[in-house]
Amino acid sequence: MLTKYPQVFGALVCQVPLLDMKRFHLLLAGASWVAEYGDPDEPEDWAFISEYSLYQNVSADRAYPPVLITTSTRDDRVHPGHARKMTAALEEAGHPVWY
Incomplete structure (x- = not known):
């Protein structure tokens, strides 16, 4: 919703997100989702x-x-690197983000 339809929202909360779809299959349980999302x-x-x-x-x-x-560092499905990388990318691009 953030990158596709940003004009529709006043603010967003993104919790334990799966965001880097180029590398999701290389982290934690990500390889098990290739059948669902496809193989990047x-x-x-x-x-x-x-x-x-x-x-x-x-x-x-x-x-x-x-x-x-x-x-979360306690969720064994989604690596916290997704949230950290997205926060850094948004900050670098000059967008308001809280982590």
């Missing part, structure tokens, strides 16, 4: 996945609502 190492799959992968679609040229991103 396959060009045909990546062509589709890249359209909705938040981390790869952050833009400094678009206006985003403020976002609060939370994560």
Whole structure:
């Protein structure tokens, strides 16, 4: 919702997110989701996945609502690196983000 429809929201909360769809299958339980999301190492799959992968679609040229991103080191499914990388990408692009 943040990168596809930012104009629809006044603010967003993003909790324990799966955001880097280029590398999700390399972290923790991510490999088990390839059947569901597709294989980002396959060009045909990546062509589709890249359209909705938040981390790869952050833009400094678009206006985003403020976002609060939370994560957990106790969730063994989604690596906290997703939230950390997205926070850094949004900060680097000049967008309001809290972690």
